[in-house]
Amino acid sequence: MSSITIEKSASKGINDLLRHLLSTGKVDAVLAMRMMPDTGAWDLALVTDVKNLKELKPLAPVMTVNASQVLSNLSLSGKKIAAVLKPCELRAFVERVKREQGSLENLFTISHTCGGVFPLDLVAEGKVDRLLPKYEKVVSAGEIPSNIRDTCKACEHFIPMNADIMVSAAGECKPGEGCMIYLNSDKAREALSECTGEHGSAVLDSTSLEKLATARAREREKLFSSIEKDCSGLDGLVNIFGKCVGCHGCSRVCPICYCTLCDFESINFDYNLPYFEEHLARKGALRLPPDTMLFHMGRLTHMSFSCVGCGMCSDVCPVGIPVAAVFSRTGESTASIFDYLPGRDVTEEIPVMIFKEEEFPELG
Amino acid sequence: MNKEFKPRITSFLCKWCSYTGADLAGTSRLQYSTSIIPLQVMCSSRVDPVFLLKAYLSGSDGVLLGGCHPGDCHYETGNYHTRRRFALVKEVFESLGLESERLKLSWISASEGPKFARVANEYTEEIRKLGENPTRKSIFL
Ligand code: SF4
Ligand code: SF4
Ligand code: FES
Numbered sequence: 215m216s217s218i219t220i221e222k223s224a225s226k227g228i229n230d231l232l233r234h235l236l237s238t239g240k241v242d243a244v245l246a247m248r249m250m251p252d253t254g255a256w257d258l259a260l261v262t263d264v265k266n267l268k269e270l271k272p273l274a275p276v277m278t279v280n281a282s283q284v285l286s287n288l289s290l291s292g293k294k295i296a297a298v299l300k301p302c303e304l305r306a307f308v309e310r311v312k313r314e315q316g317s318l319e320n321l322f323t324i325s326h327t328c329g330g331v332f333p334l335d336l337v338a339e340g341k342v343d344r345l346l347p348k349y350e351k352v353v354s355a356g357e358i359p360s361n362i363r364d365t366c367k368a369c370e371h372f373i374p375m376n377a378d379i380m381v382s383a384a385g386e387c388k389p390g391e392g393c394m395i396y397l398n399s400d401k402a403r404e405a406l407s408e409c410t411g412e413h414g415s416a417v418l419d420s421t422s423l424e425k426l427a428t429a430r431a432r433e434r435e436k437l438f439s440s441i442e443k444d445c446s447g448l449d450g451l452v453n454i455f456g457k458c459v460g461c462h463g464c465s466r467v468c469p470i471c472y473c474t475l476c477d478f479e480s481i482n483f484d485y486n487l488p489y490f491e492e493h494l495a496r497k498g499a500l501r502l503p504p505d506t507m508l509f510h511m512g513r514l515t516h517m518s519f520s521c522v523g524c525g526m527c528s529d530v531c532p533v534g535i536p537v538a539a540v541f542s543r544t545g546e547s548t549a550s551i552f553d554y555l556p557g558r559d560v561t562e563e564i565p566v567m568i569f570k571e572e573e574f575p576e577l578g
Numbered sequence: 579m580n581k582e583f584k585p586r587i588t589s590f591l592c593k594w595c596s597y598t599g600a601d602l603a604g605t606s607r608l609q610y611s612t613s614i615i616p617l618q619v620m621c622s623s624r625v626d627p628v629f630l631l632k633a634y635l636s637g638s639d640g641v642l643l644g645g646c647h648p649g650d651c652h653y654e655t656g657n658y659h660t661r662r663r664f665a666l667v668k669e670v671f672e673s674l675g676l677e678s679e680r681l682k683l684s685w686i687s688a689s690e691g692p693k694f695a696r697v698a699n700e701y702t703e704e705i706r707k708l709g710e711n712p713t714r715k716s717i718f719l
Contacts, residue, residue, distance in 0.1 A: 450675065499717040
């Protein structure tokens with residue numbers, strides 16, 4: 215695989231790369247995380263002027279929105295965009311492309327080995343800057359920081375699956391030893407043929423990431439078994455989702471839940487008096503708003519096989535429900551019955567759009 | 579086991595096969611379980627997983643989904659999709675530790691009146707053994 219070695223830290227290296235792409239006109243815009251210079255607050259920014267590039271912090275462990283969501287319309291604008299995506303954002307974008315919610319054609323997808331992101335409450339409290347040095351130390355040692363999102367700790371797909379450009383930023387890359395940039399597509403090789411740095415060929419040394427992989431697998435098992443214990447059977451479900459206030463924030467921020475007219479927010483669920491009377495006659499009492507469990511189980515059947523475990527849903531839940539852990543755990547099961555892995559390959563169709571004539575002989 | 583317990587089985591039956599099969603069972607004067615509450619749909623694939631979930635969470639003791647045999651769907655491939663979606667709902671139930679036996683998929687053609695009666699009776703018996711769906715009384719769903 216073609217590679218470029220830049221004698222700088224990964225975060226400086228990626229900024230050089232973005233500058234090169236934008237200033238040579240290879241792209242019209244750059245999408246990446248930014249720290250707002252005046253307030254220190256974080257957002258995802260689309261930059262077209264080279265002078266604004268210095269505000270970007272493309273490798274920062276912050277996800278204010280799953281970037282794949284905002285990338286959908288942008289990717290159809292006809293403009294060339296270099297998008298710096300975390301591996302799960304890239305996988306989510308691939309899932310969206312399969313659902314005709316975007317296109318890879320005009321994009322340069324840039325991704326990196328990922329150490330996980332901070333929960334949004336830490337970001338909102340303005341703690342990122344202070345926590346960053348320790349985070350970087352822990353991550354470059356191939357370990358899991360204790361203060362990242364639960365589902366990040368349990369994420370086994372921290373190496374990007376199909377980015378045009380991949381930057382090594384976790385485990386392999388030691389501060390001060392330069393950073394490696396891997397070019398996975400012709401598009402990337404062409405665009406970066408004149409980028410400064412030592413051009414050569416190399417493959418990601420995944421052995422240096424084995425330690426992290428093992429630690430993540432262990433965390434995944436721990437997280438899933440605690441969910442299995444707490445969220446099992448009707449009582450368990452009521453226990454976990456009983457706190458839900460029905461804001462539907464979890465589905466709004468979910469990159470896979472793309473429907474603008476969600477059925478659960480449609481008139482179908484706008485009940486009238488006869489409906490309530492019928493239920494009250496049977497049960498004597500009714501939870502309002504109704505259909506809490508239907509909403510979560512409905513979403514689980516509609517999309518869990520595509521859940522990338524980004525953790526946005528848990529992060530925005532006002533009552534602290536571990537939505538992402540439940541969804542990635544069930545998602546792993548629902549995907550596995552179809553040998554599916556979300557975001558693996560854009561040509562792999564989503565399981566509900568296809569079928570085999572002979573399958574599931576135990577049903578029907 | 580409560581002898582009085584009479585299960586309620588919400589049954590989504592496709593117009594072209596399973597519902598016609600149920601009709602045939604009736605016109606042939608075959609006895610079948612009165613637990614079955616038939617609902618006609620145009621095709622088994624019209625049944626979004628959310629319909630099954632709604633029936634389950636509203637207290638149906640069993641939920642039956644009936645369609646044409648694979649290959650015989652009147653919309654050609656509808657029931658192949660039904661089968662995948664049904665597998666998904668079952669898997670969600672299993673991963674959440676819910677009783678997936680409360681969901682059943684069956685292929686019953688328009689000429690299979692006796693099969694319809696048999697499935698109805700056997701499934702009623704299975705659900706009778708399983709007992710009342712705890713969602714019937716739960717108000718926190
Ligand atoms: S974000 Fe939390 S409270 Fe809001 S609908 Fe989702 S689970 Fe319920
Ligand atoms: S369900 Fe939650 S964790 Fe899964 S993709 Fe959607 S927002 Fe991310
Ligand atoms: S018409 Fe019967 S399953 Fe489609």
